[in-house]
Amino acid sequence: MSVTQLSGSNRVEKNGTAVFLKVKKHTPDAVSYILLIIYAIASVYPFLWMVSSAFKSNQEVLTSKSLIPNEIRFDIIVNTWNTLNFWQYFINSMIVTVAVVVLVVLVYSLAGYGFAKVPFWGRDFLFAGFLAVMLVPGVTVLIPLVQLLKALGLLSAHKDQIIAYTGLILPMVNGAGPFAIFLFRNYFSKLPDELRDAAKIDGASEFGIYMRIFLPLAGPAIATVSILNFVSAWNAFIWPSIVINNSDWFTLPLKLKDIDLQQVIQWNVRMAGSLIATIPLIIVFLILQRYYIRGITAGATKG
Amino acid sequence: MAQANISAIDKRQGRPRKSFRAILRANSGFLFVAPAMLIFLVFGLYTVIYSGVLSFFRWNGYGDFSLIPFKCGPPSCQFVGLDNFTEFLFVNPTESHYFWQSIQNNIIIAVVVTIGTIVIALPLATALSRAMRFQGLLRTLIMLPTVTAGIAIYYVWSFIFQSDGLLNNILGTFGLGFLQAKQGWLSQSDRALPALMIVMIWGAVPFATILYMAGIQTINRELYESGILDGANALQLLWHITWPLLYPITVIITITSINNAFQGYEMVYLMTGGGPAGHTEVVGLQVFEYGFGSSQQLGLASAMSWLLFLVVFIIALINLRFFRAKD
Numbered sequence: 001m002s003v004t005q006l007s008g009s010n011r012v013e014k015n016g017t018a019v020f021l022k023v024k025k026h027t028p029d030a031v032s033y034i035l036l037i038i039y040a041i042a043s044v045y046p047f048l049w050m051v052s053s054a055f056k057s058n059q060e061v062l063t064s065k066s067l068i069p070n071e072i073r074f075d076i077i078v079n080t081w082n083t084l085n086f087w088q089y090f091i092n093s094m095i096v097t098v099a100v101v102v103l104v105v106l107v108y109s110l111a112g113y114g115f116a117k118v119p120f121w122g123r124d125f126l127f128a129g130f131l132a133v134m135l136v137p138g139v140t141v142l143i144p145l146v147q148l149l150k151a152l153g154l155l156s157a158h159k160d161q162i163i164a165y166t167g168l169i170l171p172m173v174n175g176a177g178p179f180a181i182f183l184f185r186n187y188f189s190k191l192p193d194e195l196r197d198a199a200k201i202d203g204a205s206e207f208g209i210y211m212r213i214f215l216p217l218a219g220p221a222i223a224t225v226s227i228l229n230f231v232s233a234w235n236a237f238i239w240p241s242i243v244i245n246n247s248d249w250f251t252l253p254l255k256l257k258d259i260d261l262q263q264v265i266q267w268n269v270r271m272a273g274s275l276i277a278t279i280p281l282i283i284v285f286l287i288l289q290r291y292y293i294r295g296i297t298a299g300a301t302k303g
Numbered sequence: 304m305a306q307a308n309i310s311a312i313d314k315r316q317g318r319p320r321k322s323f324r325a326i327l328r329a330n331s332g333f334l335f336v337a338p339a340m341l342i343f344l345v346f347g348l349y350t351v352i353y354s355g356v357l358s359f360f361r362w363n364g365y366g367d368f369s370l371i372p373f374k375c376g377p378p379s380c381q382f383v384g385l386d387n388f389t390e391f392l393f394v395n396p397t398e399s400h401y402f403w404q405s406i407q408n409n410i411i412i413a414v415v416v417t418i419g420t421i422v423i424a425l426p427l428a429t430a431l432s433r434a435m436r437f438q439g440l441l442r443t444l445i446m447l448p449t450v451t452a453g454i455a456i457y458y459v460w461s462f463i464f465q466s467d468g469l470l471n472n473i474l475g476t477f478g479l480g481f482l483q484a485k486q487g488w489l490s491q492s493d494r495a496l497p498a499l500m501i502v503m504i505w506g507a508v509p510f511a512t513i514l515y516m517a518g519i520q521t522i523n524r525e526l527y528e529s530g531i532l533d534g535a536n537a538l539q540l541l542w543h544i545t546w547p548l549l550y551p552i553t554v555i556i557t558i559t560s561i562n563n564a565f566q567g568y569e570m571v572y573l574m575t576g577g578g579p580a581g582h583t584e585v586v587g588l589q590v591f592e593y594g595f596g597s598s599q600q601l602g603l604a605s606a607m608s609w610l611l612f613l614v615v616f617i618i619a620l621i622n623l624r625f626f627r628a629k630d
Contacts, residue, residue, distance in 0.1 A: 032430035039427055040444040043509070045469075046459040047451055065472070107338045114335025121330050126340070133347050135619050137566045139587045140608035143357070143594045143601050144350035151369060174346040177339060206331050235453040238569055242595060256454045257573075267462065274455030285450040289443065292450075296510055297517050 053271035061267040080272040089255040096251055100233040101226050103173045104180050112184020113210050134178035145171050161249050168243045180225045183298060187221035223291035230284055252277040358387055358605035387606035405586045413564035417557050419504040420511050428515030446509050457573045460502050464488035492582045495575050499583055511556045518552040558622045565614050586611050
C-alpha cells in the first residue's frame with residue numbers, strides 16, 4: 001500500500017502524518033480504544049454511581065449492584081434540597097467562590113500586569129518573593145492564620161456573616177496569589193510593548209492603559225485563572241471547616257460532612273447532596289474546559 | 304508622529320531625574336502590585352514568620368502568643384529552643400513513633416503514587432493522542448474526576464471500599480479473592496494505605512495524562528517514521544522514542560506528585576482520619592492534629608510543619624536545578 005493511497009483514504013494531507021498512520025497499523029486503533037474505554041469507565045464510574053444512588057432508595061443503594069435504579073426516585077434529591085435547606089448552603093458556597101474568583105482576578109491581573117509591563121525598583125526581587133512563598137505548605141500557616149483572624153476580630157460566630165466570610169476569603173485569595181500572578185505575568189509579557197507605547201503617546205495614564213487596552217485582551221488568562229480557582233474554592237474543605245463555626249454559614253462541603261453527624265448514614269441522601277455540590281463544577285468545566293486544560297499545562301511547565 | 308515616538312522612547316530609557324516626583328513616577332508600577340503586596344504581607348509573610356517563631360515556643364493555645372507586639376505569657380507559653388523539634392524526632396517515644404510512621408507513609412505514598420500515575424498515564428496519553436474519533440469526549444471523561452466535589456469523591460470511594468463493595472466484588476470475580484479486604488479496605492490496617500493510594504492515583508492520572516498529551520503533540524512524526532523503517536514495534540517506539548523525549552514531562556509529574564504526597568492530608572483526614580491505629584497517618588495530618596485536635600501543642604505543630612517545609616523546599620531546589628540544567 002502506497003503512502004498516497006493511505007493519505008487519500010484517510011483524508012490526511014501531510015506526508016509525515018500519513019506515515020504515522022502506518023504506526024497505527026502495527027498497533028491497531030482497537031488496542032488504543034480498548035485501553036481508553038476501560039480507563040474512561042474507571043474514571044467516571046464513581047461519578048455515575050453517585051448520580052444513580054441519588055435516585056435510589058437507601059435500601060436499593062445498599063443491595064443493588066446495578067447503576068440503573070429500579071424505580072427512579074426524584075423525591076430524594078428534592079427532599080435533600082428542601083429538608084436540609086440546601087438552597088442556603090448553595091448560596092453560601094456561591095458567595096464564597098465568586099468572591100474568591102473575582103478578587104483573585106482583580107488583584108492579581110493588576111499585579112501580573114505590573115510585573116510584566118511596568119518597570120519599578122525591586123520588581124524582580126518582589127516577584128521571586130511571591131513565587132518562593134508558593135513553596136510553604138498550606139498546613140504550616142494554618143495555625144498563624146487562625147491566630148491572625150482572632151487578633152483582627154474576623155473569627156467569631158457572634159458577628160455577622162460578612163465579617164466571618166472576609167476572614168475566610170482573604171487567606172484563600174492570598175493562597176491563590178502566586179500561581180495567578182505567574183499566569184497573568186506570563187500572559188501580559190507575551191503582548192507587545194508597542195501597545196503601551198502607542199497609548200502613552202495618546203496620553204493614556206498607566207492605569208488607563210491596563211484597564212482599556214491590556215485587561216480586555218486578557219480574556220484567556222482570566223478564564224484560566226477563574227476556572228482553576230472556582231474549582232478549588234468550591235471544593236475547599238479544611239480551611240472553611242476551621243474558620244466557619246456557625247452552621248448557618250456553612251458552605252456545601254461542610255454541610256455535606258455535617259449530614260453524617262446528624263443521622264444514620266443515608267447513602268442516597270449523601271449522594272444527592274454530592275450531586276448538588278458537583279453540578280455547578282461540571283457546568284463550569286464543560287464551558288471552560290479548554291482554559292482549564294491550558295491552566296494545568298501552564299501550571300506544570302512553570303517548574 | 305515618528306518624532307514623538309522617538310522622544311517617548313528616549314524618555315523611557317533615559318535616567319530618571321533625582322527629584323522626588325520623578326522617582327515616584329519611575330516606580331509607579333509598584334502601585335499595580337500594591338494590593339497583592341498588602342494581602343501578601345498580612346496573610347502570607349506575617350503568618351510564615353509567626354509559624355517560624357512559634358516553633359521555638361511551647362504553647363497550648365490558651366492566653367496570648369503574638370508577634371506585634373511580641374507577647375508570650377507563661378505558664379501557658381514559654382520559650383523552649385529546639386525542644387519541639389527534638390521531642391517529635393526522638394525524645395518522646397509515642398510522638399516520635401507516630402512521626403516516623405507518618406514519614407514512612409509519606410515516602411510510600413510518594414513512590415507508589417508517582418509510579419502508578421506514570422505507568423497508567425503514559426499509555427493512556429499515547430492512546431488518546433492516536434484516537435482520531437471521540438478524542439474530545441474521551442478526554443472529557445478522563446478529566447471528569449478532577450472537577451468532582453472533594454467530599455463526594457471520598458463518599459463514593461468509601462462505599463466502593465466497603466467489605467461487600469465494588470472493589471472486593473471485582474477482585475472476587477477475577478479470581479483474586481486473596482487480595483480482598485474482608486473487613487473493608489479502609490478499616491483493615493494492611494489495606495487502608497493501599498486504598499488511599501488507589502484514590503490518589505485515580506485523582507492524579509487525569510492531570511498527568513493531559514501533560515503527556517501536550518508533550519506527545521510536540522514530538523516530530525518523522526522520528527516514528529524512521530523507527531518503523533528500522534522495524535521497531537509499538538512498544539519499542541514507546542520505549543525508545545516517546546519515553547526519552549517526554550522525560551522532562553515525567554520529571555514535572557514526578558516532582559508534583561512527590562510534592563502532593565508530602566503536603567496533602569485532606570483525603571486522609573476525610574477517609575480514614577489517619578487510622579486504623581495510625582496506619583495511614585501522614586505528616587500533614589499530624590501537624591493538623593497537634594494544631595486543632597483535642598490537646599493542642601501549637602509550638603510542636605509549627606516545628607513539625609517547618610520540617611515538612613524543609614522537605615518540600617529541598618524537592619523544589621532539585622526541581623530548580625533540573626530546569627536550570629535544561630536551559
